[in-house]
Every structure is written in C-alpha cells, then in structure tokens.
Amino acid sequence: MAHFAQIDNNNIVQTVLVVSSNDAVSGQEFLYSLGLTGRWIQTSYNTYGGKHYVSDTITTVTTGSDGMLYYSTNSTPFSADGLSGLRYNYAGVGFYYDDIKDAFIPPQPPQYPSWILNPDSCLWIAPSAYPENGYFTTSTNLTAQTYYWDEPYINWLPMSGSPSLSAFYYQLINT
Numbered sequence: 499m500a501h502f503a504q505i506d507n508n509n510i511v512q513t514v515l516v517v518s519s520n521d522a523v524s525g526q527e528f529l530y531s532l533g534l535t536g537r538w539i540q541t542s543y544n545t546y547g548g549k550h551y552v553s554d555t556i557t558t559v560t561t562g563s564d565g566m567l568y569y570s571t572n573s574t575p576f577s578a579d580g581l582s583g584l585r586y587n588y589a590g591v592g593f594y595y596d597d598i599k600d601a602f603i604p605p606q607p608p609q610y611p612s613w614i615l616n617p618d619s620c621l622w623i624a625p626s627a628y629p630e631n632g633y634f635t636t637s638t639n640l641t642a643q644t645y646y647w648d649e650p651y652i653n654w655l656p657m658s659g660s661p662s663l664s665a666f667y668y669q670l671i672n673t
Contacts, residue, residue, distance in 0.1 A: 502515055548601075599620065624654070626653060
C-alpha cells in the first residue's frame with residue numbers, strides 16, 4: 499500500500515489516501531484518473547522524525563480532546579540498508595509540506611509556543627532537553643520519573659500531584 503497526501507495552494511495537507519501497491523508507481527496519475535484533482539505527494543506510513551521504521555511499525559498520530567497532536571511509535575529504527583524516512587514524517591491533515599526540505603511538518607502545538615522545529619527530524623521539540631534523570635532506582639526496582647512541560651515556566655517539571663490539563667507529559671526510562 500502507498501499513501502498520498504493532497505496539498506492545497508498553501509502546502510497544507512487536506513487529506514491522505516491509500517493507493518494499492520499496484521497503482522503506487524503512478525499514484526498521482528491513478529488519483530487523477532479517479533477524478534481527484536490537486537497536488538498529490540507520496541508519504542510513508544513507516545516514516546517518523548526522518549527515520550524509516552520496519553514494516554510492522556505502528557506510528558499513530560491522533561488529536562486529543564485538547565486539540566494537541568499525540569504521536570506514538572512502536573518499533574526500532576530500520577537501519578540495515580540505511581533507508582532514511584520519506585519526507586521526514588507521515589503526512590497528516592493540517593501538516594505543512596516544505597518544498598525546499600521535501601518534508602511533512604506537523605503543526606506547532608498551539609499550547610507550546612516556545613517549542614522549536616528540529617531541522618533533523620522536522621518535529622517540534624521543547625527548547626530545553628528532557629531531564630537526563632528520566633529514571634531513578636530503588637533497592638527493588640527501576641522506576642520511571644515522569645516530567646511534564648510547563649509552558650509558563652518554559653521548563654520540564656517533575657510530576658507531582660495534578661499538573662494543569664494543558665501539560666504535555668513525557669515518560670522516559672533509560673535502559
């Protein structure tokens with residue numbers, strides 16, 4: 499299966515359609531033959547952050563009730579043949595297509611105006627790195643330390659109690 503994103507005049511993704519592998523070589527022509535118009539650009543479901551993942555990777559982009567885009571990926575990077583990700587990220591409705599970089603870029607999270615675009619992954623990241631002590635050990639087990647991004651303070655804060663509903667949570671376990 500191949501995926502194609504329809505781009506409007508402002509390079510914003512309007513829709514993403516699946517095309518049979520038999521039609522993927524001439525995907526744009528196939529879509530035009532169905533009466534679909536506009537500019538169509540191929541995207542890869544196995545691409546996230548500029549990396550190609552094995553075919554059983556599940557990269558999910560969902561929009562939460564707070565309007566935030568949530569990403570989850572279950573896989574390890576595919577590197578045996580050195581494949582890089584096609585157009586950096588799997589296109590989603592509302593993503594921007596950068597002609598110069600040949601990349602699909604998700605919208606900046608509106609509740610995090612301090613975040614910056616990482617040019618290596620074409621993903622939005624916090625302006626300060628996630629704390630290195632993303633885990634701690636006790637005498638009996640390895641326990642994850644959870645942090646959340648606090649936009650008013652432009653900083654990662656340890657999770658304690660109930661953070662604001664707009665907090666973006668990260669959990670990191672270093673192994």
